[in-house]
Amino acid sequence: xxxxxxxxxxxxxxxxxxxxxxxxxxxxxxxxxxxxxxxxxxxxxxxxxxxxxxxxxxxxxxxxxxxxxxxxxxxxxxxxxxxxxxxxxxxxxxxxxxxxxxxxxxxxxxxxxxxxxxxxxxxxxxxxxxxxxxxxxxxxxxxxxxxxxxxxxxxxxxxxxxxxxxxxxxxxxxxxxxxxxxxxxxxxxxxxxxxxxxxxxxxxxxxxxxxxxxxxxxxxxxxxxxxxxxxxxxxxxxxxxxxxxxxxxxxxxxxxxxxxxxxxxx
Amino acid sequence: xxxxxxxxxxxxxxxxxxxxxxxxxxxxxxxxxxxxxxxxxxxxxxxxxxxxxxxxxxxxxxxxxxxxxxxxxxxxxxxxxxxxxxxxxxxxxxxxxxxxxxxxxxxxxxxxxxxxxxxxxxxxxxxxxxxxxxxxxxxxxxxxxxxxxxxxxxxxxxxxxxxxxxxxxxxxxxxxxxxxxxxxxxxxxxxxxxxxxxxxxxxxxxxxxxxxxxxxxxxxxxxxxxxxxxxxxxxxxxxxxxxxxxxxxxxxxxxxxxxxxxx
Numbered sequence: 010x011x012x013x014x015x016x017x018x019x020x021x022x023x024x025x026x027x028x029x030x031x032x033x034x035x036x037x038x039x040x041x042x043x044x045x046x047x048x049x050x051x052x053x054x055x056x057x058x059x060x061x062x063x064x065x066x067x068x069x070x071x072x073x074x075x076x077x078x079x080x081x082x083x084x085x086x087x088x089x090x091x092x093x094x095x096x097x098x099x100x101x102x103x104x105x106x107x108x109x110x111x112x113x114x115x116x117x118x119x120x121x122x123x124x125x126x127x128x129x130x131x132x133x134x135x136x137x138x139x140x141x142x143x144x145x146x147x148x149x150x151x152x153x154x155x156x157x158x159x160x161x162x163x164x165x166x167x168x169x170x171x172x173x174x175x176x177x178x179x180x181x182x183x184x185x186x187x188x189x190x191x192x193x194x195x196x197x198x199x200x201x202x203x204x205x206x207x208x209x210x211x212x213x214x215x216x217x218x219x220x221x222x223x224x225x226x227x228x229x230x231x232x233x234x235x236x237x238x239x240x241x242x243x244x245x246x247x248x249x250x251x252x253x254x255x256x257x258x259x260x261x262x263x264x265x266x267x268x269x270x271x272x273x274x275x
Numbered sequence: 276x277x278x279x280x281x282x283x284x285x286x287x288x289x290x291x292x293x294x295x296x297x298x299x300x301x302x303x304x305x306x307x308x309x310x311x312x313x314x315x316x317x318x319x320x321x322x323x324x325x326x327x328x329x330x331x332x333x334x335x336x337x338x339x340x341x342x343x344x345x346x347x348x349x350x351x352x353x354x355x356x357x358x359x360x361x362x363x364x365x366x367x368x369x370x371x372x373x374x375x376x377x378x379x380x381x382x383x384x385x386x387x388x389x390x391x392x393x394x395x396x397x398x399x400x401x402x403x404x405x406x407x408x409x410x411x412x413x414x415x416x417x418x419x420x421x422x423x424x425x426x427x428x429x430x431x432x433x434x435x436x437x438x439x440x441x442x443x444x445x446x447x448x449x450x451x452x453x454x455x456x457x458x459x460x461x462x463x464x465x466x467x468x469x470x471x472x473x474x475x476x477x478x479x480x481x482x483x484x485x486x487x488x489x490x491x492x493x494x495x496x497x498x499x500x501x502x503x504x505x506x507x508x509x510x511x512x513x514x515x516x517x518x519x520x521x522x523x524x525x526x527x528x529x530x531x532x533x534x535x536x537x538x
Contacts, residue, residue, distance in 0.1 A: 037369065037372055153391060154390070155393075156381075156382075156384075156385045156388065156393065156394055157385060157390065159374070159378065159382060159385070160382045160385050160386075162369065162372060163368055163369055163372060163374060163379065163382060164363065164367055164368035164369065166329065166361070166363045166367040166368070167361060167363060167367075167368060167382070167434075169329055169356075170327040170328075170329055170356060170359055170361035170363070170444070171356055171357065171359055171360065171361050171383075171386040171435075171438060172352075172353040172354065172355070172356035172357035172358075172359070172386045173353070173385055173386055174350070174353050174390055176349055177350075177390075178390075214371075214372065214373060217373050218373050218375060218416070218417075218418050219373065219374070219375045219378060219416075219418075220373075220374060220378055222373075223373060
């Protein structure tokens with residue numbers, strides 16, 4: 010294997026790990042759709058940053074973290090709006106803004122459009138450092154607020170009624186989720202991020218007992234999906250993105266099968 | 276225990292241009308056990324959520340130990356709510372996640388510990404004490420989702436008790452349980468009340484699950500309190516008619532009150 014691909018594998022492992030970890034919370038909060046939403050929000054941020062002459066990496070991070078924090082305002086039981094419906098509405102708003110912005114861009118649009126699909130094979134060392142820092146920051150957050158996050162995942166009503174600082178922790182979580190997704194977007198692409206968030210976490214929830222086991226398994230499954238998918242695509246000469254998505258789906262299928270078999274044995 | 280009183284005055288909750296709850300005044304002294312009874316959609320859960328500050332009233336005051344919950348900042352509200360043990364209906368928690376029983380019960384200690392701090396060995400000792408006390412020792416490391424409905428309810432009550440609450444709010448704790456578990460959970464609530472004298476607010480649509488210790492009942496219909504008084508008085512056919520159409524009588528069997536219709 011060409012040494013250039015080692016960087017791709019490292020980038021894939023970090024992206025897989027951070028998406029796998031993030032997925033533990035997004036899946037339990039039933040916000041897996043946030044991946045698609047954030048990708049379009051980040052894209053809108055990038056388009057408008059490009060239009061006003063700013064660094065196109067700053068726009069997505071700021072816009073997507075702010076947009077995802079808006080979701081913190083939607084509270085179960087208080088709002089008539091389901092968070093997923095709110096996501097769908099915000100998603101269509103971002104989609105409209107993105108295409109409006111693209112319409113206003115002068116010259117080549119290929120760089121902007123590339124954000125949706127990602128380009129892990131063209132990764133640069135600088136980008137790997139950025140996603141690694143975002144992954145570490147999110148992991149530290151998950152560790153520091155572990156006890157609050159667990160209550161939040163189990164029940165936002167209980168968290169709120171019993172004095173857990175759930176609004177603060179939830180808003181902080183959504184802001185960081187926005188950042189992690191936005192920095193991974195140019196590498197992984199909006200569509201693949203959705204699979205890397207959902208499948209490893211859903212697989213871990215099938216087979217694990219206890220929150221710590223879920224966190225470890227989902228992170229490992231994320232790494233396995235990204236690295237395994239890349240290696241499979243390299244040796245089988247198949248599209249990388251498709252192999253990563255299919256590997257993560259296969260992991261989920263195996264986990265679901267093992268849970269079904271374990272129940273039958275019981 | 277002297278803390279844990281609740282006072283509502285001039286409460287009006289409006290949603291979509293419609294009044295869903297209107298309460299002129301309600302005082303619950305510390306250490307009392309109050310049952311909230313009423314028809315489906317009468318506003319029982321809304322009343323409980325108002326008391327816990329989960330729903331903000333359109334106007335009015337919600338006082339816990341003479342502190343107005345409505346006017347507090349969200350940060351200070353958290354401090355006050357640490358004294359509330361809240362057990363919601365099953366639709367309001369995610370029972371499918373693979374949390375272990377011990378993890379669920381330890382969540383009660385999260386309320387009393389500050390942000391950035393971790394649960395200590397002492398916290399887990401309290402958790403384990405409640406697990407043993409409620410007879411769940413052999414289920415300690417099982418997942419919450421693998422427990423029966425009755426065991427899950429026990430775990431949620433244990434979670435609330437590890438907070439060492441001054442106020443215990445229970446929203447239909449015996450709903451969807453078989454008669455054995457209804458009696459078990461109701462008996463457990465009674466025992467906890469007698470041992471700790473925590474203030475208890477218990478929403479139910481069945482009179483038989485309100486334990487004998489529940490000497491006061493608030494009867495609700497159409498978002499209003501239609502009767503408030505001693506259990507025997509409120510459960511009389513004349514008073515029940517204010518909330519339920521038809522004739523109902525309450526019979527006392529083994530200290531529990533069973534309300535039956537068509538007698």
